[in-house]
Amino acid sequence: MKNSIGKIGIIGLILLLTAGIASSFAQSQYPNLGQKELVIKRGFTQDALNCIECHAKKMPGTVEAWKSGSMAHAGVSCYDCHVVERTSPMANQCEGLKGTDTYISPMVSSKTCSRCHPGEVEQFLKSGHAKLASKAVMDVSKIGGKLIKLQYHYEGMGFIDNPDMKLDGLTPKNMPAYNRASRASGCQMCHGTQVEMGPDNKPLYETWPGGVGTRYPDGSVGTCTVCHTRHKFDIAEARKPEACASCHLGPDHPDIEIYISSKHGQQFLTHGEDWKWDSAPDTWEPGDYTAPTCAVCHMSGIGELSTTHNINERLKWDLMHKKSVIRSGERGDGEKGDKLMRKVCANCHGSTHTQVQRTTLDNSVALYNKYWDGAVKMKKELSEKGLLKKDAWRDGFQELMYYLWHHTGRRARQGTAMNGPDYAHWHGFFQVFQVYQDMEEIYNYRLKYNKIEELSHVMSSGPL
Numbered sequence: 001m002k003n004s005i006g007k008i009g010i011i012g013l014i015l016l017l018t019a020g021i022a023s024s025f026a027q028s029q030y031p032n033l034g035q036k037e038l039v040i041k042r043g044f045t046q047d048a049l050n051c052i053e054c055h056a057k058k059m060p061g062t063v064e065a066w067k068s069g070s071m072a073h074a075g076v077s078c079y080d081c082h083v084v085e086r087t088s089p090m091a092n093q094c095e096g097l098k099g100t101d102t103y104i105s106p107m108v109s110s111k112t113c114s115r116c117h118p119g120e121v122e123q124f125l126k127s128g129h130a131k132l133a134s135k136a137v138m139d140v141s142k143i144g145g146k147l148i149k150l151q152y153h154y155e156g157m158g159f160i161d162n163p164d165m166k167l168d169g170l171t172p173k174n175m176p177a178y179n180r181a182s183r184a185s186g187c188q189m190c191h192g193t194q195v196e197m198g199p200d201n202k203p204l205y206e207t208w209p210g211g212v213g214t215r216y217p218d219g220s221v222g223t224c225t226v227c228h229t230r231h232k233f234d235i236a237e238a239r240k241p242e243a244c245a246s247c248h249l250g251p252d253h254p255d256i257e258i259y260i261s262s263k264h265g266q267q268f269l270t271h272g273e274d275w276k277w278d279s280a281p282d283t284w285e286p287g288d289y290t291a292p293t294c295a296v297c298h299m300s301g302i303g304e305l306s307t308t309h310n311i312n313e314r315l316k317w318d319l320m321h322k323k324s325v326i327r328s329g330e331r332g333d334g335e336k337g338d339k340l341m342r343k344v345c346a347n348c349h350g351s352t353h354t355q356v357q358r359t360t361l362d363n364s365v366a367l368y369n370k371y372w373d374g375a376v377k378m379k380k381e382l383s384e385k386g387l388l389k390k391d392a393w394r395d396g397f398q399e400l401m402y403y404l405w406h407h408t409g410r411r412a413r414q415g416t417a418m419n420g421p422d423y424a425h426w427h428g429f430f431q432v433f434q435v436y437q438d439m440e441e442i443y444n445y446r447l448k449y450n451k452i453e454e455l456s457h458v459m460s461s462g463p464l
C-alpha cells in the first residue's frame with residue numbers, strides 16, 4: 001500500500017496498531033471474531049461492544065458480514081460509522097438506544113469514510129459517480145427543466161400518475177404529490193437522488209436507499225458500498241466485473257455484456273477462478289490476472305499508474321450523450337485520459353495493437369456523430385415546417401431519434417471502445433443504420449405530404 005499512513009490518517013494509524021495487536025492474538029489471517037472474544041475486547045470500547053453484541057443477536061446477518069471484512073479486524077465497528085451527533089439532520093435512535101444519549105443513522109455517506117480514507121473520497125468526488133450521477137435523478141434542480149422532463153415525461157416517472165404536471169416554476173415545496181415508485185425502484189437505485197427526511201427524522205421511503213451518487217441530508221455525496229458491498233467492504237469484490245454489472249448493463253449501456261463477449265471477458269470466464277484477487281491495494285498487477293477486468297482499465301493501479309477512484313480519469317470521449325465530444329470540464333480531461341488509457345494497454349499489448357484500437361474508437365465516434373448530425377438536420381427542418389408533435393413519445397421520428405443515441409448509438413460506441421464486436425456491429429452500427437433509414441422515411445413522407453403520419457409504428461419495430 002503506497003502512502004498508507006497518509007491515506008488513513010491518525011485515527012487509522014491508531015486502529016492499525018490495534019489491529020496489529022488483534023491479529024497477533026488471533027494467529028490466523030482471517031480470524032473469526034465470534035470465536036475469539038479476546039480480540040473483540042482488546043480492539044473495541046465498551047460502547048462499540050454494546051452495538052456489536054446486541055446486533056449479533058438481533059441482526060446476525062449484518063454482524064457476520066462485517067466480521068468477515070478486513071475493517072472489523074482493524075477495529076472499525078458499527079460505532080465508528082453509524083454514530084452521529086445529536087444535532088445531525090440524520091440523527092435517530094434504534095430500538096436498542098432509546099433513552100440513551102447516543103444517536104445513530106442508518107445512512108453512511110462517503111463523508112464518514114473520508115475520516116480514514118481521504119484520498120479515495122477526494123478522487124471519487126471528482127468523478128461522474130458523485131454529483132453528476134444523482135443530478136440526473138433529482139426532483140427539481142436549477143439546471144433546469146430538461147432533466148426533469150426527461151424523468152417525468154420521457155422515462156416513465158409519473159406518466160400515468162401525473163400526465164399534465166406543469167414543470168415550470170416547480171420547487172421541492174410546491175411539488176404536487178405523486179407516485180415515485182418508478183424512480184425509487186429504478187433510476188435511484190443506480191444513480192442515487194437527494195434523500196429527503198420525514199418528520200420522524202428517518203429518510204422518506206422513496207428517496208433512500210440509493211445508488212452511487214446519493215446526496216445525503218448533511219450535504220455529503222456518494223455511497224461507497226455500491227462496489228464494496230456492506231458490511232464486508234471487500235477490495236477483491238470491487239476488482240471483479242460483477243461489482244459494476246448491477247448498473248452497467250442493459251440495452252442502453254451494456255458494458256458487462258460487451259465485456260463478457262470480448263476476448264478479455266473470455267479470459268475472465270475461463271481462467272478467472274485461478275486469478276489472485278486479494279493482493280494489497282495498489283499491488284494488484286498482471287500476473288495476478290492475465291486479462292483486464294473493468295477495474296483494471298478504469299481504476300486499479302497497473303504498471304506506472306496508481307489506483308484511482310475517479311473513473312473519469314482514463315477516458316477520452318464522452319460516449320453516453322447525444323453527440324460524442326472529447327471530455328472536458330466536469331467530465332474530465334480527454335487528452336490526458338487518452339494517454340492514461342494507452343498506458344493500461346501497454347502492460348500487455350504492443351504499441352501497434354493499441355494504436356489500432358484507439359484509432360478505430362476515434363473512427364467509430366466520427367461515424368456515429370455523422371448519423372447524429374444528419375438526424376439533427378432533419379429534425380430542425382421538420383420543426384421549422386411545423387411537422388413535429390409536441391409530445392415526443394407520440395411522434396415516430398422523435399422516438400426513433402431517442403433510440404439512435406440512447407440505445408443503438410451507445411452500443412456502437414461502447415462496443416468499439418471495449419472490444420465487443422457483437423455489440424459494436426449487430427446491436428450497434430447495424431441498428432444505427434436501420435433506425436436512421438426509418439427516420440429518413442418518416443422525414444421524406446412528412447415533407448412530401450406536408451403532414452404528420454397518422455400513427456407511430458415505432459414500438460413494434462423499434463430497436464429495444
Ligand code: HEC
Pocket residue numbers: 051052055059062063066071076077078079080081082106107108109209210223224225230231233
Ligand atoms: C465502515 C463503515 C461501516 C461499519 C463499520 C458498519 N456499517 Fe452499517 N452501513 C454502512 C454503510 C455505508 C451503509 C449504507 C448506507 C447508505 O446506503 O446510506 C450501512 C447501512 C447499515 C444499515 C441500514 C441498511 C439496512 O440494511 O438496514 C444497518 C442496519 C447497519 N448498517 C448496521 C450496522 C451494524 C449493526 C454494524 C456493526 C456490526 C455496522 N452497520 C457497521 C457502513 C458501516
Ligand code: HEC
Pocket residue numbers: 047048050051052054055058078079082083092093094095096097102104105106107202
Ligand atoms: C440492545 C440492543 C441494541 C443495541 C445496544 C444497539 N442496537 Fe441498533 N438496533 C437494534 C435493533 C433491534 C434494531 C432494529 C429495529 C430498529 O431499526 O430500531 C436496530 C437498528 C439499528 C440501525 C438501523 C436503524 C434504521 O433506522 O434502520 C442502526 C444503524 C443501528 N441499529 C446501529 C446501532 C449502533 C451504532 C449501536 C451502538 C451505538 C446500536 N445500534 C446499539 C438493537 C440494538
Ligand code: HEC
Pocket residue numbers: 008011012015016070071074076080081108109110112113114115116117224225228233234235236281
Ligand atoms: C475509523 C477509520 C475508518 C473508517 C471510518 C472507514 N475505514 Fe475503511 N479501513 C480502515 C482501516 C484501518 C483499513 C485497513 C484495514 C487493513 O489494513 O486490513 C480500512 C480498509 C478499507 C478497505 C480495504 C479493504 C481490503 O480488503 O483491503 C476498504 C475497501 C474500505 N476500508 C472501505 C471503507 C468505506 C467504504 C468506508 C465508509 C463506509 C470506510 N472504509 C470507513 C479504517 C476506516
Ligand code: HEC
Pocket residue numbers: 132133136137150151155156157183186187188189190191246247248249250252253319320410
Ligand atoms: C440499471 C441502472 C440504471 C438505471 C435503472 C438508470 N440508469 Fe441512468 N445511467 C446508468 C449508467 C450506468 C449510466 C452511464 C452510461 C454510460 O456511461 O454510457 C447512466 C447514464 C444516464 C444519463 C446520462 C448521464 C448524465 O448524467 O447526463 C442520464 C441523464 C440518466 N442515466 C438518467 C436516468 C434516469 C432519469 C433514469 C430513470 C428514468 C435512469 N437513468 C435509470 C444506470 C442506470
Ligand code: HEC
Pocket residue numbers: 110113114117120121124129212222223224225226227228235238239280281282283284295299300301307309
Ligand atoms: C466504482 C467502484 C468503486 C466505488 C464506488 C468505490 N470503490 Fe473503493 N475500490 C474499488 C476498486 C476496484 C479498488 C481496488 C483497486 C486496486 O486494484 O488496488 C478499491 C479500493 C479501495 C480501497 C483500498 C485502498 C486503495 O485505494 O486501493 C479503499 C480504502 C477504498 N476503495 C475505499 C473506498 C471509499 C471510501 C469509497 C467511497 C468514496 C469507495 N472506495 C468507492 C472500487 C470502488
Ligand code: HEC
Pocket residue numbers: 127128129132133134136189190191211212226227238243244245246247248294295298299311312331
Ligand atoms: C450503483 C450503480 C453503479 C455501479 C455499481 C457502478 N457504476 Fe459506473 N456509473 C453509474 C452511473 C449512474 C453513471 C452515470 C454517471 C453520470 O450521470 O454521469 C456511471 C458512470 C460511469 C462511467 C462514466 C463516467 C462519467 O462521465 O460519468 C464509468 C467509466 C464507470 N461508471 C465505470 C464503472 C466501473 C468500472 C464500475 C465498477 C468497478 C462501476 N462504474 C460501478 C453507476 C454505477
Ligand code: HEC
Pocket residue numbers: 241244245248253255256257259264292293294295297298314315316317318319320321337338341414417418
Ligand atoms: C480493456 C480495457 C477495458 C475494460 C476491461 C473495460 N473498459 Fe470500459 N472503457 C474502456 C475504454 C478504452 C473506454 C473508452 C475510453 C475513451 O473514451 O477513450 C471505455 C469506456 C467505458 C464507459 C463509457 C463512458 C462514457 O463515455 O459513457 C463505461 C461506462 C465503461 N467503460 C464501463 C466499463 C465497465 C462497467 C466494464 C466492465 C464490465 C468495463 N468498462 C471494462 C476500456 C475498458
Ligand code: HEC
Pocket residue numbers: 263264267286289290291292296297341342344345346347348349354357358419
Ligand atoms: C492484463 C493484460 C491486458 C491488458 C491490460 C489489456 N489486454 Fe487486451 N488482451 C489481453 C489478452 C490476454 C488478450 C487475448 C489475446 C488472444 O486473443 O490470444 C487480449 C485481447 C485483446 C483484443 C482482441 C484482439 C486480439 O488481439 O486478439 C483487443 C482488441 C484488446 N485486447 C484490446 C485491448 C486494449 C485496447 C487495452 C487497453 C485499453 C487492452 N487490451 C488491455 C490482455 C490484456
